Amino acid sequence: MESLESRDMEQQNKYISVRDLRKKYKRKRQKDLQVLDSINFEISRGEFVCIVGGSGCGKSTLLRLMSGLDPDYEGQVIIDHELVKKTDKRRGFVYQEHRLFPWFTVEKNIGFVMNDKDQEAKRRKISEVLELVGLKGFENAYPRELSGGMAQRVNIARALVNEPEILFLDEPFGALDALTRIQLQKELLTIRKKQKSTMLLVTHDIEEAVYLADRVIVLANRPAKILDIVEIHLPEIRDRSSEVFQKIRRNIYKYFESKDEKEE
Ligand SMILES: Nc1ncnc2c1ncn2[C@@H]1O[C@H](COP(=O)(O)OP(=O)(O)OP(=O)(O)O)[C@@H](O)[C@H]1O
Ligand SMILES: [Mg+2]
Structure with a gap:
């Protein structure tokens, strides 16, 4: 009983809480499109979390809801004890x-x-x-x-x-060539160290996620559900060619291998 209560307390103290988040887009002359289905996770202050998932699964939608750009959702997004329903100057957004x-x-x-x-x-x-x-x-x-x-x-x-407390990044390096991408990923880590912001980055690039994140949230196809939350226990400066890096990358990649068979 006691441990349950303390777990509850711990959850309340989390910086960002996403609870039973669901999103449905209303469409003209077509049935509503369920994009997110019961998404639950928490983020601590200062964490770097990457969200990976296939194209169209709802990654941008999730980031838009969390940053207050779209207040039309079911469930809860709580940041620093407040329900998020609008944008806030304490939060920055970087688009693709x-x-x-x-x-x-x-x-x-x-x-x-x-x-x-x-x-x-x-x-x-x-x-x-x-x-x-x-x-x-x-x-x-x-x-x-x-x-x-x-x-x-x-x-x-x-x-x-x-000087945002949280930086939301939606595929920020998606349009760049591979070398520039690697360079900017490195620079982003330096920026994070100096600014100490909490970072939430959406990407379809699993290697990028493993290189940057403390944790990687893996989303299934539409309606997006969480398949896994992978903790990355690697040194601050990561070697992409190392055995352990490649093993983590492969383990996340496995979630997407048979994706074609599951598509509607
Ligand atoms: N305003 C909207 N009205 C109706 N449907 C929408 C709207 N915005 C997004 N969608 C649909 O919701 C689904 C998820 O879109 P979203 O942009 O969140 O995907 P994504 O994972 O970011 O994709 P990508 O990797 O291609 O950027 C898509 O099927 C898209 O067509
Ligand atoms: Mg997107």
Whole structure:
């Protein structure tokens, strides 16, 4: 009895709690589409959690609900004891595509999301965050003058500039070539160490998840349910070619091998 109570207490103290989360999209002239079905998990402050799953299974939907972008869901998303129903400046979001305004400079693109009145302090914060993502000195560049990797760095800088407690990343490196991707994954770990944000990253790339995460949530196909939550006990700096890394990757990959047979 006592242990049950203490477990209950521990659950309440979790930073993020997703409880019996379900999502149905209402569609015209078609029956409703059930996308998420009874999703339950918890995340501690400062954790790096990756969510993997096949295309269209509901990963972006899950992230949108958790970040407050879509309040229309059943069940609960609780962050820091509050039910999430709207976006919050303490939370940053990075999308797959960079979504920068082409007519704004890098500085203006980042400044756009800031509320600072003091222009000098604002400029200083922007240059600090640009340094953090390896783009010092690019304040006056326009998006068309940046490579895909650089534009995505600006996107990350913009999400970081208000020092979010939680960073939601939806396939942030999906549009990049393999080498840039590896580089940015490495940089993301450095950023995480400096900023100490809680990170929630969606990817279809299992290797990326094993490289970055403390835990990997594996989602089944639509309606998405949790197949497994894999704890990654690897050193901070990970060797992708190591036996143990490849073993974890293979074990997660197995969940998707016979996916075709299960599809509707
Ligand atoms: N606004 C919407 N209205 C109706 N259906 C939607 C809406 N948004 C998403 N869906 C459907 O919900 C399902 C899940 O979409 P979602 O974007 O969450 O998948 P995903 O796992 O992020 O896919 P991908 O890996 O391709 O990005 C898809 O079948 C999609 O067509
Ligand atoms: Mg998606």
